[in-house]
Amino acid sequence: MNERLVVKSFGPIRSIDINFRKVNLFIGDQGTGKSCIVKLYSTFRWLEKTLLTETYSLDYFTKFVDARFKKQLCGYHRIDDFFRNDTYILYESALYKFVYAGNAFNIEKKNGTITGLPKIMYVPAERIILSSAEKKLKTFDGLPASNLTFNQTFWESKERFKDGYSFPFGNLNYKYDSLNDISWIEGCDYRVRLINASSGIQSALPVCIVSDYLGNIVASGKERPMSVEELQKLQKETSKIMENENLSDSVKNAMLKHLSSRSRYNCFVNIVEEPELSLFPESQNSMIRLLCKVNNGTTDNMLLLTSHSPYTLAILNNLVLAYKAYEKGDDNIKRKVAEIVPPEYHIDPESLTAFSLTEAEMENYQSVLSESSGIISKNDLDSVSELIMREFNILYRIYGKTIK
Template identity: 35%
Template sequence: MSKIRIRNFGPIKKGLLQHEGWIDITKVTIFIGNQGSGKSTVAKLISTFSWMEKALVRGDYNRNWFERKNRLKNTFLKYHRLDTYFEEGALDNSVIEYQGNAFYIVYENGELRIKEIENQNYSLPQILYVPAERNFIAYVKSPNELKLSSDSLKEFLTEFDNAKRSIKGSISIPINNVELEYDKLNEILNIRGNDYKVRLTDASSGFQSLVPVYLVSKYLAESVKDQSDNEESMSIDETKRFKDGVKQIYSNDNLTEEQKRVALSVLSSKFNKTSFINIVEEPEQNLFPTSQWELLKKLIEFNNMSRSNQLIMTTHSPYIINYMSIAVEAHILKLKTNNDSLLQKLNEIVPLKSTIASNDLSIYQLDETNGTITKLGDYQGIPSDNNYLNHSLANGNRLFDSLLEIEQEI
C-alpha cells in the first residue's frame, strides 16, 4: 500500500494529525472538506507522484533526471497547475513524501530525492485523473479542437476520445434506464431512451457530467483487465523498451538460463499495466442523490476488477459517504453467509460486485481554517457519521428549529 505525507504545501499546513502525518492510499480513498481546504491538492499530488514512480519503474527516465533542480515544480506540478503554490523568492518549506511500492520519493528543502525500495511488489498502473471541469467535454468532438492550459484535462479529453471510439453499438448508462451510442460518421454521442434520442450536447447537465467519468472509467478498467490477461498487450513505445531490455538480458553472459528467465519475467511485469488508479473529482457533480449512488456502484465495480486497482475521490456530498457505508455493510453481510437466497436479496440492494471491505476504505476530512487533515473514524468497520458533511445537514435542521422558535414568539 502506498502513502503520502504533506506539510506546508498550498492550503495544507500541518497535514494529517494522525499516523505521523502519513495518508494511507487504500483501495478506496476519499477526501472531504470545504472549498479551498486542499482536497484536490492531495488528489493531484497522489496522481503526480504515482506517475513519477511508474516512470521510474518503467525506465522512462532515471533518478538523476528527476532530481534536477526545479524539475518537480516546473515539469510535474505544472501538469496539474500546482506550481503556483511556490511563491517566487519565498523560502520553500514545503515537505512532500511519497512511499510507493517501488520507490520512496521526498521533496524537502527545495530538493527532490529518490530511493528505490527493495523487495518491491509493484503493479504497473494506468493512472486517470477525472477533473471537475469535465462538463464542457460533451461539446468537444476532438481534443485537438481546444488549446488548454491544463495538461491533465488534455489527457482526459484524449482518453474520452478513445473511449467513445471504442463503443460498439450502444452501452448502458447507470441512470434513467438509457443507453449511450456513438455516431462515428458525425462524431456525435447520443443518449437513447425508450421513446427518445438526444445528443449528449442537448442532454441534461447530469448526463454531461456523468457520461465522461463513467465512459472513461469503464473503458480503462476493462482495458487494464484485458492487458492483465494478455501479457503481450503493450504500446509501441513500451514494446520498443521491452525489446531493448530483452536484448540486454540475453547478451549478459554472467546470467544463467534460469536467471535470464527470472529477469525476463520481472521485465515483462514492468511493462504490462495490471492496475487502474482512478482519481475522480466530485463524482456527485450535477447528479440527483439516487444517481450519485448508481454511479458510485459502477465506480466501485470497476475498482473491484483487480485487487491492485485504486479509487480516489474528492467530494462535497454527504450522500457519497452514506452510500459508502452501505457498500461496506453489504460487504460485511456478504462474508457472513453462503446462503444463495440471502445473497440474491443482498445483490438486489447492493450488487455484490460493488461492495467494499472496511479495511480497504479510508476517508479523510480537511480543514481550510488551519490546514489540517484528520482521518475519519469508524464504528465496527462502518464509516463514522461524525464528519463535516453530516454536520452541515444537521446545521440546516438547527437553523430551521431556530426559525420555528422565532415564529412562536410572533
C-alpha cells in the same frame, strides 16, 4: 497498498499524513486541499511509472528542481504555485521514496517487486466541457494539461462504445455516430444530442465510459501499447539477458519476468473529482456504485474520490455494510443482501479510507471512519446537515411565534 503521502505547508494543506487503500475518499469544503492531495498522488504515481519504464533517468527530476519537478511535473496539474519556503512532501511506496524539502528533490529506489504498471487516469471536474463541446478539443487554454489527457482517453472510449453504452441510471443509453461525429443520448421514447442533454448527463458520461473502458483494458491482462523506443529498449535488454552466459536459467527467468511486467498494466488507478457533479442523489448512488464495481475488477485497482456531497458518505457506508453482512451471513442472508447490493459493488472495510478536510489552523484533516466498525460514524453523517437543521429549528421557533 503501500503508498504513503506526507504533506506540510503546500497550498491549502497545512499538515497531512495519509496511507492510501483500495478506496479513498476526501470530503470537505472548497479550498481545503482535497484536489491537492489526489493531484500530488497522481503526480508521484506517474513519476514512479516513468522511472520503472526508464523513460527518464533517476536523476532527471532531482536536477533543476524548479524547471522539472515543479514546473514540468506539478505544473501538469497546475499545482506548481503551491510551494512555500517551508513546504515538505514525502511520497513512499514499495518501489520508491520521493522527498521534497528545502527546494531539493530526492529519489530513493527501493527493492520492491514490480508486478506490472499502473494505468493512471485523472478525471477532472471540468469534464463537462468535453460533452458540451462535442467536437474533439485540440487545445485547452486556461485549463490544466491533465484535461487534454482525459480528452484523448474520452474519445478512445467513445469509439469503444459507439455501438451503445447503458448509463448506470435513468434507463438511458449512449451511442456515438463516428461518421458524423455526433453523440446521442437515448431514452425510452426520445433521442437528444449530448450537447443538448442535461448537465448531469454531460458530467456523468465521460466518467462512466472512461472508467469502464480503462477498467476493461486492465482486467483483460493484454499488453499495453508501447512506443517504438520502449519496444527497442525492451528487446535490447531481453537479448542482453539471454546472451549472458554467466547467468543461470533461474536468474534469467526472474529477470525476464521483471522485464515482462513493464509491458502490462496490473492495476487501474482511477482518480475522480466530484463524481456527484450535477447529479440527483439517486444518480449519485448509481455513479459511485459503478466506480466501485470497476475498482473491484482487479486486486490492485485503486479509486480516489474528492467530494462535497454528504450522500457520498452514506453510499460508501451502504457498500461497506453490504460487504460485512454478506461475508458473515448464511446463504439466506447472502441472497437478501445481494438483492439490495450485488457483491460486485461491495467494499471491504479494511480497504477503505475516508478523510474530512477543514480549514483548521493546524492539521486540517481527520478520518471519518470508526476504528471499531470500519464504517463512517453516525456523527459524521449527521454533522453534514447539522448547521442547516439548527438554523431551521431556530427559524421554525421564530415562525411559531408569528402565528400564535
